[in-house]
Amino acid sequence: MKIVPMKRPSRLVTAQSQAFSFTRRAFVLGAAQGAVATLLAGRMAWLSIAENERYQMLSESNRVQLTLVPPRRGWIVDRHGKPIAINRTSFRVDLIPDRLRDPDRIIAELRQLLALTAEDVERIREGLAKAAGYQPVPVLENMDYERFAAVSVRQAELPGVAPASGNARYYPAGSAVGHLVGYVGPASAADYEKTRDPLFITPGFKVGKEGLEKTMEPWLRGTAGAKRTEVTARGRLVRELTTRPEVVGNTLQLTIDAGLQEYAARRLGDNSGSVVVIDTETGGILTMASMPAYDPNSFSDGISHSEWQMLSGNDHIPLMNKVMQGLYPPGSTVKPATALAVLEAGIDPAETVLCTGSYRLGTGLFHCHKRGGHGHLNLNGAIAQSCDIYFYTMGRRIGIDRIAAVARKLGLGSSFPLPVPSQRYGTVPDTEWKQRKYKADWTVADTLNATIGQGYMLANPLQLAVMAARIASGRALSPRLIANRRYPPQGDPLDIDPEHLAMIRQAMSDVVNGAGTAGRSRLPVEGVLMAGKTGTAQVRRITRAERARGGKFGGMGVPWKYRDHALFICFAPVENPRYAAAVVIEHGISGSGTAGPIARDVLTYLYDPAKAMATLAALEEEWGGDIATRMRVEADRWRAERSAPPPPAPVEASAPADKSASPTPAPGADSEPRE
Amino acid sequence: MSRHTSLVPAPLAQIPWRVILLVSAISGFGLVVLYSAAGGSLKPWAWSQGIRFVFFLGIALLISRVREDQLKAVSFPLYAILIVLLIAVEMFGFVGGGSRRWLDLGFIRLQPSEFMKLAIILVLARFYDMLPAGEIRRWSAIWPAAILIGLPFMLVMTQPDLGTSLMIVAGGMTVMFLAGLPLRLFIGGAAALGAALPIALSMMHEYQRNRVEIFLNPESDPLGTGYHIIQSKIAIGSGGIFGKGFLRGTQSHLDYLPEGHTDFVFATMAEEWGLVGGVGLIIAFFLVVRWGMQVANCSRTRFGRLAAAGLTTTIFFYVAINLMMVMGLAPVVGIPLPLVSFGGSAMMTVLFCLGMLMALDRAAKERK
CATH class of the missing domain: 3.90.1310.10 (Penicillin-binding protein 2a (Domain 2))
Structure with a gap:
């Protein structure tokens, strides 16, 4: 920098031009600064005026x-x-x-x-x-x-x-x-x-x-x-x-009676089954119990995968509402309907049929549940004794279409206007139905099966209860669940001769109170008589060899899922009925032995709750506590089994798993008439 | 003021009262904002900030007594000392917020990069003052300046402190521009910078690159770094023309606005005082900057002119970058709003700037 003094003369000139250049550039800089200031003010105005509304909203949604x-x-x-x-x-x-x-x-x-x-x-x-x-x-x-x-x-x-x-x-x-x-x-x-x-x-x-x-x-x-x-x-x-x-x-x-509902559920015990009770005046459903069931409390709290597995793996199907989704061959519970059809066809109720224990159709042999036969029976006796031969004979005479018409009038095969997610309406077979479904002609054997509620015929427990209620009231009751003061006592009179209905009611009373099949289901209530009809429905074909071998085909001796379904329909009191009910116990072996007593206790509860509760208390002690206790024990056992090494395969597991575990056996597989 | 020389003692008359009043008004307003940001309390910010302002203003007034040739004389030594300190920071510095910026001397935490913003102006002004006029369009006018800027730039960049290093470059370039270097250098430089941007991006720290990316699209990361810009814009935009009222800003009081008392203090202010407060503040800062540019224009020496304009531009950059940042026009680079944001560094730098500007102003008037 020592050259500076030497350059002094020339620097004066350039220094001046530099000063000028500085002024110019400083002006540019100042202008740029002003521009930036303007830009910033403009930007701010844009944010706070033009976009004010939007940002105010955002600020509010923050706050x-x-x-x-x-x-x-x-x-x-x-x-x-x-x-x-x-x-x-x-x-x-x-x-x-x-x-x-x-x-x-x-x-x-x-x-x-x-x-x-x-x-x-x-x-x-x-x-x-x-x-x-x-x-x-x-x-x-x-x-x-x-x-x-x-x-x-x-x-x-x-x-x-x-x-x-x-x-x-x-x-x-x-x-x-x-x-x-x-x-x-x-x-x-x-x-x-x-x-x-x-x-x-x-x-x-x-x-x-x-x-x-x-x-x-x-x-x-x-x-x-x-x-x-x-x-x-x-x-x-x-x-x-x-x-x-x-x-x-x-x-x-609801039309439900909570006490009765709980009683019915508890009374079902460890059975896989359902109970429906209907008020025959209003059609209101008093009870609609299907057991076993899940606990809605634990479901509503959220359920774990293993809990779900436990429920869905259970052969008693706790996840299904059997009242409306379980379809069963109604068995003998359909006989009152068949009998009504017989009466409506103009046949004299006094006319007797000889029951020898079997009925020959061509080369086939149809059996009565009583091996030795009932002897001579009129209509009343045939219902009370649940004689199959009488209904084979009469059913064959009047034909399936008349029987189907009456069954439908009584509510079988129909779905009802109820606030439920789904209903299965089963089958009331007739000639037209078989033609449509199987492209085949109706045979007499089909008729014989239908008269005793086997074969193609399928119904759910609600329909069975409605049938009982309609027979009891003589009116076309439609079941309802929602209580509403505006609902009148409902149901037009059935298009069936009231005298015929009275005859059937009497016969059903005799089933219970006379010399019928359900003597042990009499109500233990002073002055109240119950009328009913038992039903025992086969769930599989019985082969000739098996029948020849004798013994039980659907009883205790066979695996649970091959046992007969137990059914019972009833109403009470016999005079001026108030309540009608249906009980279906899957693989319960016998209508009179299993389903009837449950119906008896449930109806007893309506008249004498204390007595009914005493019966239940004794039973529950036998079973090992109330529902919640037993469910807990069951869950613990299930968990223990899962965590333990797999036990040796149980006997039942060796049987081929097939549809028969479901409560809807394929139609036609139920009762094979040929010997 | 010089018109009233006869009425007041000379040293007092020489003080540019108008700009001190302006600066005090800005700071006073800042204290009000800090008082509100603390939820209507002097603590923890407003009180200590006020003390700090008085203290640094005092120092600025002392600096204003320094003579121009003294400033000239300390330029190079000051620069050299700061370079040494920056290296020291790099080696022994205190790590805070992910980068080394402070040197803990025991009694004071020194942030040499902050002083470097001033020193770079002085040293370049001194350099071009020494450079013969004829050399200005030569290579010898460029490379020493490039080294003088490049060295601290690199050192600060490695701390890493993108905001400060960019301000050092910007300050230096401003002096080079004012010194009369050929215009094509700047135009060419800008073009080269544009081309080098992708390379620069690749060399940046992860968080720096994020900030740039999020600046370009803040909504891409509404809960991460983009959150700052979004919330700041919400605060400013929701204030409207007259603001939500003193102590009634929700963005700041409910903690939606991050850094509401430091870097984003302008948003805190704008939310409560609206466009009126914001534009008022912008005008006040602009008046300070205009005063600084007038000092530069009135200066009789080349050093005085370059130094005054450079120092003024430093203040300008501070304010402009911060405001652009809070309004979503620039990436979040962590530059506070001087005099208003809570914190000593920026206030110190700006008040030292003002002190030197006042010294240069006095020199120019005395020479008249």
Whole structure:
């Protein structure tokens, strides 16, 4: 830099031009700065004026959290107002997958805090794997306050964990009402995607999944409340702004008698079966029990995979509502209907038929259940003794189409306008039906089978009860479940001669109170007589060789699933009937031995609950406790079996697994007439 | 003020009261915003910030007593010391927030890169002051400046501190531009920079690259880094023309706005004071910058002119980059709003700038 002094003369000139250049460039710089300042002011004006509305909304949605308050579901009560499904305040904890970080750590901590079982953890993991990110996955419901508080205070350290207090569905009668009311559960992702209703992904909100809870969902749901709260970015509540109260769902009153329903369910014991009781004045269903059943309480709380496996693997099919989905050959319970058809065809009820124990048709031989035969029987005697030969003879004379017409009038083969997810309506076969279904002509053998409720004929227990109710009342009653004051005593008179109906009623009374098949099912109630009809339906073909060998074909000696179904239909009192009922016990061996006594006790409960309860108490002691106790024992046993090495294959397992395990054996496989 | 020389003592009259008033007003407003950001409390920010302002303003007034030739004389030594300190930071520095920036001297935490923003202006002004006028269009006018800028740039970049290193380059380039280097250099340089951008991106730290990417599309990561920009825009936009009112900002008080008392203090302010407050603040800063540019224009020496314009531009960059950042016009680079944001570094730098500008202003007036 020593050259500087030497250059001084020339620098003066350039220094001036440099100063000028500086001024110019400084001006440019200043202008640029001004431009940036203008740009910034403009940008700010754009944000705060043009986009003000949008950002104000975003700021509000930051600040204000809208929480939906799931509405309390309406109660379900019985005909007397006794609760069947109610709500209990409950503390619950859910996981919101979207907000969940490090699920393994969170689940481990929750497991400790909430004392979760391995099954709970398994269920939660399954739920997390399946759930869409916004869907809450229940961790635990109905916990005590201490555990709930333990999670609540640590909420900040547990992202994605949502503790909430709310209402949980509670069914006081547990599994006794399982199939009747169904259960509730979190809405599915499909439900949410259809409606985009945020309520569907609110923790604690449940929709009906089965039974009445499902079919009456709109009536029961109510309207969600809303709570607007001011929250910080970390989710801390600052204050509540406004709340809109929820609207509780409507109460649903049923025609069901809760006490009777529970009694019937308990009385079924360990059987796989169902009981239906109908009020013959109104058609109201008093009881609709199907056992074994799942406990709707545990279903509504969320059920683990292994629990589900246990239920679905059970050969007594606890997941099926047998009242409307079990189809059975009605067996001899159809005989009153056949007899009505005989009367309607103009045949004299006094006309007798000789029963020798078998009936020859061509080369085939049809047997009566009484090997030696009943001797001479008129219509009344044929019903009371349940003589097959009488019905073969008369049925053959009047033909299937007349029998089918009367059976339909009595309700067989029809589905009823009931709020249930599904009904199977079975089969009332006739010539046209067989032609349509099998492209084959109706044979006399088909008629003979149909007269005694075998062969193609299939009905569900509800239809059998309706049949009993229609015979009892003489009116075309339609069963109903929802109690409503506006419902009049209903049902037009049946298109059947009332005198004929009276004859049948008398014959059914004789079944129980006379010298009939169900003498041990008389009501132990002073002054009340019950009329009924037994039925024992074969579930498989009996081959000639087997019959020749003799012995039992559908009794104790054969594997459970090949035993005969036991059925019983009845009504009481005999004069001016009030109640009609049907009992079906799958593989119960004998209508008079198994189904009849259950019907007797259930109807006894209506007149003398104390006496009926005493009978039940003795039985339950024998069985090993009430339903809940036995279910618990069963579950423990099942778990133990699963964890233990597989036991040697039981005898039954060697029998080929086929459809006969289901209560709907293929038509035609029931009773093979040929010898 | 010089018109009233007869009424007040000379040293007092020489102080540019108008700009001090302006700066005090900005800082005072900043304290109000910090008071609100703390939820209506002097603690933890407003009180200590106020003390800090008084302290640094005092130092700035002391600096204003320094003579121009003294400033000139310390330029190179100051630069050299800071380079040494930057190397020291690199070797022994305190790691905070993922990068080494501070040197803990026991009694004070020194952030040499902050001083470098000033030193680079002084040293370049000094360099071009020494450079013979005829050399200005030669190679010898470029490479020493390139080294003077490049060295601290690299050192600060490796800390890593993208914001500060860019400000050092920007400050240096401004002085080069004002010194009269050929325009085609800047145009060509800008073109080269555009071409080199992808390479620069690949060399950046993960978080730096993220910030740039998210700046281009903040909605791509609404819960991560893009959250800052989104929430800041919400705060500013929701304020409207007159704001939500003092102490009534929800974005800041409910913690939706991150860094609401430091880098994003402008958003906190705008939410409560609206467009009126924002534009007022922008105008106030612009007046400070305009005053600085006037000092540069009035300066009689080449050093004075370049230094004054460069220092002013440093203040300008501070404000402009921060405001562009909070309004979503620039990536989040972590540059605070001087005088308003809570924190000492930026306030110190800007007030030292002002101190030196006042010194240069005094020199220019005395020479008149």
